[in-house]
Amino acid sequence: MADGMEQERLAAAVAKNRKVVLRGYIERVPREDDMELVDGGAVELRVPEGVGGGPTVLVKNLYLSCDPYMRGRMQDFIHGSYIPPFKPGSPIEGFGVGRVVHSTHPGFGAGDVVAGMTGWEDYSLITEPEQLRKIEPSDIPLSYHLGLLGMPGFTAYVGFYEICSPKKGEFVFISAASGAVGQIVGQLAKMHGCYVVGSAGSNQKVELLKEKFGFHAAFNYKEEPDLTAALKRYFPEGIDIYFENVGGPMLDAVLLNMRTHGRIAVCGMVSQLGVTSHVGIHNLFSLISKRIDMKGFIQSDYHHLFPQFVDDITKHYRDGKIVYVEDLSVGLESGPAAFVGLFSGRNVGKQVVCVSED
Ligand SMILES: NC(=O)c1ccc[n+]([C@@H]2O[C@H](COP(=O)([O-])OP(=O)(O)OC[C@H]3O[C@@H](n4cnc5c(N)ncnc54)[C@H](OP(=O)(O)O)[C@@H]3O)[C@@H](O)[C@H]2O)c1
Structure with a gap:
């Protein structure tokens, strides 16, 4: 919990927020212009009072994942879909790695690096922080938590x-x-x-x-x-x-x-x-x-195996038995092109968007 002075400092700090939003639902292979980079205005670098109705975490997004399943979320209805569609005009949602800026959840503090569902924007308010997992500092590149270890x-x-x-x-x-x-x-x-x-x-x-x-x-x-x-x-x-x-x-x-x-x-x-x-x-x-x-x-459906997976794959990686190749595109604005590239095979390895390195 921030003390009085720290609260004032946080209240004063603001940053520019940009968002990549879905323009509208589609029923075909996605194109770059189905998404748009918009100015999200200024964001206060603290969790606003009463937001989310419970403990909430504000993260600065560092890496965002491009995954084929996200195409399904660009359509308003798919028979038998297991995940709800995106909301046109709202930031695209997906797996990301971010740094906690401010948290009202006791499990997370400023500076922690986390992975989980976040948004295609510079800063995201995570109203369900239980889905985040903390990433301890290690020799493994942070972006790998969206691929090899994600x-x-x-x-x-x-x-x-x-x-x-x-x-x-x-x-x-x-x-x-x-x-x-x-x-x-x-x-x-x-x-x-x-x-x-x-x-x-x-x-x-x-x-x-x-x-x-x-x-x-x-x-x-x-x-x-x-x-x-x-x-x-x-x-x-x-x-x-x-x-x-x-x-x-x-x-x-x-x-x-x-x-x-x-x-x-x-x-x-x-x-x-x-x-x-x-x-x-x-x-x-x-x-x-x-x-x-x-x-x-x-x-x-197999989430109970996730800890065992992390242990096994981390060991294989450190032992040099598994290597990993990713395709990093730089800047939030590069997200739409990086994502649509999955459907023409432009990506070489795991496609990740680097929004910020710190
Ligand atoms: N069931 C699950 O829980 C689950 C979870 C994650 C992913 N997935 C699925 O796993 C598959 C691989 O995902 P990924 O994340 O590893 O993607 P990825 O292979 O990193 O990227 C997609 C690749 O698919 C190939 N592709 C695209 N359009 C194609 C087409 N028309 N015909 C043949 N190949 C095409 C391209 O590679 P080439 O250059 O080789 O054509 C492209 O690079 C996807 O089908 C994804 O939906 C399922």
């Missing part, structure tokens, strides 16, 4: 260990393999003793998969006229585990290349986000003939 890393961890039921020596295929999730799945699978192949959308990403992440093989799906034949080449004996990130024609081709009793972890279908006419899947009969277990999952 939601995408956790998705890779639970998707691989909880959904794929991996066994040593199995054949694993990962699509969008160089991205935030895929790069970690591949490294975990390799550590587990699996044979790992990834697909990605450029030759630069293919090199990254083989040279940096140690995949056994990788290919550029955009240069393969026949995905079924390409997979047959990389997996002459078939695929035991498919970590699905893209959907569409890739899923169809994989179904024909699965082995009996294979597993498909349906993590995401980025190729189908914002597409109005979805690509039909023709080869689902393989699920029966090959007794394939195909299961969708949402990482947040």
